[in-house]
Amino acid sequence: MLAETKAMEERMLAELPWLAPIGALVLAAVIGVVLALALPRGRQGLAGAWVAGSHLAAAALAAAVWLDRGLMRVMEGTVVVDGLALATTGLLGVAGAVCVAMARPVVAGTDREGEFYAVLAATTLAAAVLAHAADVALIAIALGLLSLGSFILTGYLRGARRANEASLKYYIYGTVAGATMVYGFSWWFGLAGGTGLRTIGEGLAQAPTGAVVASTALVVVGLGYKAALVPFHFWTPDVYDGAPVPVAAYLSVLPKIAGLVALARVLPAALPGDLAGWTTAMAVVAAITMTVGTLAAIGQTSVVRLLAYSSIAQSGFLLMGVAALEGSDRALPALLFYAVAYAAANLAAFAVVLAVQRERGSVDVSAFAGLGRSHPWWTAALVLSLLSLFGLPPLAGFVAKLEVFSAAIDAGQAWLAVVGIAMTVVSLYPYLRVIAPAVLAPAGGPAQAPRTPRPGLALAAALGVTAVATVVVGVGAEPFLSLADEARAMR
Amino acid sequence: MSALGTALVFWPAAILMLVWGLYVFRTASMARAGLLLLGALGLEGLLFLALASQFLGVLMILMMSGEMIIMVFFMVMFMSDPGGLMGMDMTHDKRRSAALAAAIGIGLAVLAVATDWPGAVVSPDAPDVQAIGYEVMGRSMFSFLFAGVTILFAMVGGVLLAKEGGRLGLAEPGDGTSRRDERT
């Protein structure tokens, strides 16, 4: 046994280069803590720069691994470095760096600034590991760190009672969902005799249907809560509302995409060949999620809550890609492309909300009135991002929606595509409720003393990058689509 | 352990565990609630021992003592009525939650009995300490290392959230992390 383990050790050491993106994020988090301890108060921003830089490095390393090393199963099959994992890691790295830039003006000068960046890096690390994980024990612990990091980021502004309350609510939903998922994993283990997804897939194929359906339902509770799927979405608006705006932006993109990617990896691998009818179940959940999210967004007066419900609806669209995985080869590229388009548009929207909140002290729809006269650039970014979330050609959101709809039709779920198109049309109304006063109303808005005169370079950069990405990924969609086509998930 | 020995340990421990687990949520005294939970989870460790998982059983008994005694501590600190002498009601949706929980419990139990589980080992058996060690330091090494990172950030985050004022001194009013902000 010892010799066997020694050989295993050699193998695992040789496989380390494939884990370079994850290694970059580990260094981002751990050295972030060290920097937070070592730097004086005025220099804590350096920790943020380190974390943002490492995020970008992780994204670059993901691309390098893809091009240079190729895809393979590593670490004795507990970790899979495939197109899905690397593309997700790249997206997470860039989106995480944008979130650090957005957070910088909010947390600068606070009493634990460095730790904030470090925890953010750890959360991104957990999201990346979740995208790579092919073993339920690793999925459980990765989801655990992802949840913990999210709770901590949400509750970071400890002086605000709202942040604290949001964090506690999030915690309660999150831990209960996590415990439920672990219970489901325990049954999977029992049915298959191992914790690797491949073993589980082989085992569940022979297992009795009742137990498979029940345990899968329990697992989907845990992953679905991260992805804010209905009916596990209740925490979303409260948490986005109570958390600092950059953290809400972070939560709406990184943990959500990680949860959906985990679903896209776990379900096809553990339930091969549409076992227990999971594709139909996911399609139904997707339809309900996009409907509930879109309809609930209509009545919101706070833009953050509106974006929260909009992000629930977007989860439904993303889940369409997951539901089509068994039936169509186009589903995975569509899912990834949608994730990129959604991340760009949503981060841009949140960046404008943050800028408005810092200048006008409010995130109500009324605070956006007359934004077009006073801040044409912000308004342009806001309009672009919201219309991309809606799906107006030629923006990124349009191409993304086209992709998931055609994937759904390809997979024989045309009814889902019809629901999706209907909800897309309905979703124009809530987005227009923000856009219309911003563009049409005369300048001014609620006269409040500006809290900070300028958005700061970091925030401007974040806004610029995401808004440009929203356009570029839409107009020049071809290379991205062909890249996404290359992304194959390994079983 | 023989099948008879397993049964002799299993039944009393399992029944006591469930009863204590239920009483955690029925007693009004917070110290008792926490200690009952400690007892229930400690008995679960005994069940592990009876089911041949020696290392896990012993580890469970060890870990739960420390963890649950902290739980008791917090219960006593943060409850308005730690001794349970004032008869405060600390439940909501009592009937609905009980009904839902009972339905799920019965569902899981029925499914557990009805399912034809794989494997047919008569007398319980489990991998020994060495096999677990090789698993942890072999196939699951990556997961194990990642668990270490998780614990590190649980510590960092726990201190971050719980301690008023940071490493850099108390927060300044206006930056959103000070309690004084709430009042201004």
Next chain:
Amino acid sequence: MISLPVVLVVAGLMFAIGLYGVLGQTNAIMVIMGVELMLGAAMLNVVGFVAYAHPDAASGAFLVLITMTLMAVEAAVGFALVVAAFRHSRTAEIDDLTELEG
């Protein structure tokens, strides 16, 4: 004597008790206790499966170890959140958290 379904039934009931605590209790720490019971039920499941179905599966033992870790770290962060909540409102009751409309 004991067989696999017996262990699973015990674990299922334990899960239900934990869920009852999570749904029915108003205090955040009591909710954490319910979560601990739910995770404990999952561990009991795995140990039962290892004992009666897959006696060679060391990965099951590892899943139990990971679950124990999860129990500990989630409780730690939960306590920290409760401390922070208590600073504001001198209470750890969930029903008092009403600042954010539902």
Next chain:
Amino acid sequence: MSAATPFAILLVALAGAGLVALLEQAVAGARLAPAAIGAAAARRLREPLTLPASYDGWLYHGAPLLLLLAAVAALATVPWTPGFRGIDLDSGAILFAAALAYVTPAVFMAGWGSGHPLAVVGGFRFVALMLGFAMPLAMVITAVAAPAESLRPADIVAIQAGVPMALVQPYSLALWLPAVMAVALMPPFDTATASEELAGGAFARYTGPEAAIVALAQRVLVLAVSGMTAALFLGGWHGPLLPDALWMVLKTLAVAALLLWAGRRLPRLETDRLLILAWKVAIPGSIAAIVLAALTTLLFYR
């Protein structure tokens, strides 16, 4: 493990507790009077049970029993000779730590159950103390188990046939002794239960047979930690000429005498000082001890 083993362990516990009580007299410089110990115990047992005014019955009455159970379970994991050990598990050394971990809830239950403010504070103090000292205890066990590549105490004794672990890992012994003294409620770490502190602390309210159980359990705890120290660090039953069992008994009594003597000589620190000692010195030190133990194992034991 035969059917007679549990009774043998109980016998060892009772006899050993008596010996520890004698050692206490010797260390205190008093004349050895075995009869006085028996008389005190008999007086305790005849004494009527007076209950505190406001108390939590389940916790109050459960605490001495849990304390005794923890002490006896810890004692049962000690390997006395190759042929005679109580509970002999693959992970027996962890079981020793696990059994001792239940001293903490027992003291807390006694303090809270007594319903007296000073007793409650005593219970809290002990919890705080043990959160710090339980960690070095468990980690040092890992450090001494590393050379033996086994968590079975008998295997750890077996590997010390040549050199006792105390010479190989003196730093581990230095971390281990304070930790076991703290968990065995021995001075100078007994700020939760000493009669000079908090008017007796957690166990002050116990009378009659329950006080006798507490006193017995404390002696058994001293015996258990001394026995385990002898087994893990002093080579257990290994020694020239004399029979195995006698060596083990002698080593155990020597350790017990040393601990009791040290307890009388060292000044009692305040709880917060002890906590600083635990968190800032003992825990980092025990992490270092594990690293050193791993290096030692690789260099000398393979």
